[in-house]
Amino acid sequence: MNIRRKLPPLAALTAFEAAARVRSFTKAAAELGVTQAAVSRQIHLMEETLGFPLFRRLHRSIELTDKGQVLSTAATSAFNLMADTIAELTREExxxxxxxxxxxxxxxxxxxxxxxxxxxxxxxxxxxxxxxxxxxxxxxxxxxxxxxxxxxxxxxxxxxxxDELFPVCSPEYAAKLGSAPTLEDIARQPLISYDSQNPSWIGWEEWLAAFSIKLAKAPSGLRTSFYTEAVYAALSGQGIALGWKRLLQNLLDTRSLIRLTEQSIVTRxxxxxxxxxxxxxxxxxxxxxxxxxxxxxx
Structure with a gap:
């Protein structure tokens, strides 16, 4: 029996597995290196092929249906098994x-x-x-x-x-801010943020809240998919990023990035x-x- 006849197209299955795992079409698109619309199309194709919905589309989020959850568990297990097998074969070579x-x-x-x-x-x-x-x-x-x-x-x-977290930016951007900017001054600047699948990672909202400062509802500033991109955006003068000291020590030592304030928080x-x-x-x-x-x- 041809097992491929029982499976949805591989591109659709890959898009579904990523979206189900990260609970977001947008984050899945970033992970796969395609557009959000492409992920949405592939999942819609898969739902049409299977004959039942895999997600409930809410106002600003998605959640798996019962059948979607069952399929998500199976798909992730299968992809992990393939990844482990390939990694083991590569390791042997x-x-x-x-x-x-x-x-x-x-x-x-x-x-x-x-x-x-x-x-x-x-x-x-x-x-x-x-x-x-x-x-x-x-x-x-x-x-x-x-x-x-x-x-x-x-x-x-x-x-x-x-680790220890504090605001950082390029020397040129720091010069525009002037000496000793307050946290209120910093909060009004373009704040570079990034998506993280790790809920333990700390973003601007939590960092500012530690000093009783609220982040604007629609903050200005670039949002990136990965922390590395946020750092390079700060290096190019596009705003202020949260600096993880142990990760960025070399850039701080060479003054490629400037620490803006003595205030910081230590990670949990x-x-x-x-x-x-x-x-x-x-x-x-x-x-x-x-x-x-x-x-x-x-």
């Missing part, structure tokens, strides 16, 4: 390399600048960085670096560090290295764990 999964922001701003020091210490060890646009899954990787409370079932969580959660059981007693893996924890404590 690249035997001997340690693979580390991390979000785009962590790998780009914190991990990658440090890799050279690991290579100098352990020239016989090879690393492969797997950057993801959402919470880092292990798949076939030897490690994952995640932000959260440390309670994950797929491995031992080794604490690395927490922290960054952790997730070590699955298969990596717990591997000699090269243990070297990497020791090196990473030293870098985190520096």
């Amino acid at each position: 690249d035997e001997g390399a340690l693979s580390i999964s991390a979000t785009l922001a962590i790998s780009h701003f914190w991990l990658m600048p440090k890799i050279a020091s690991f290579s100098r210490l352990y020239p016989d060890s090879r690393l492969r960085i797997v950057s993801q646009d959402s919470a880092a899954g292990l798949g076939g990787s030897d490690f994952a670096i995640r932000y959260g409370n440390g309670a994950w079932p797929d491995g031992r969580a080794e604490y690395l560090f927490d 959660d922290g960054y952790f290295l997730i070590v699955p059981p298969r990596s717990a007693n591997n000699t090269k893996a243990l070297q990497f764990i020791e090196w990473l924890k030293t870098e985190a404590a520096d």
Whole structure:
């Protein structure tokens, strides 16, 4: 029996899985690199093929129908199984390399600048960085670096560090604001924000609320899909972003970004290295764990 005859088109199934997982057509479109209209069309095609609705379209949100929820669970499980299998096969082809999964922001701003020091210490060890646009899954990787409370079932969580948040912008933008802008001054500027699938990540509304300042109902400023894009928008002078100190330390040290105020908040959660059981007693893996924890404590 041809199983493909029982399945919706792959493009529609991919769009549905992403939209169901992130609960948003817009975020699914950003993840897949297509337009929101394209995601909507693919899901509509899938609903027509199946003969029943998968989502309830609410005023400003969507929610899965009962049948949609059942299909979402199956689709995500199937995609995860395929991803894990491909990762494991890739890992076999690249035997001997340690693979580390991390979000785009962590790998780009914190991990990658440090890799050279690991290579100098352990020239016989090879690393492969797997950057993801959402919470880092292990798949076939030897490690994952995640932000959260440390309670994950797929491995031992080794604490690395927490973080401190404060407003940052380019030197040129800071010069326009003048010396010592108040938080009220900052709140009136274009505030660069970003979408995050991690509810623990802190945005402008929560940060300003910590100082009893309300964010405008329709704040001006660019909104990006990922934190990396928000940082580059700030670097190019498009407004003010929230700076995560440990991620942006190099940019702050070189004054590519300027800290605007002494006020800051410390994160509730922290960054952790997730070590699955298969990596717990591997000699090269243990070297990497020791090196990473030293870098985190520096």
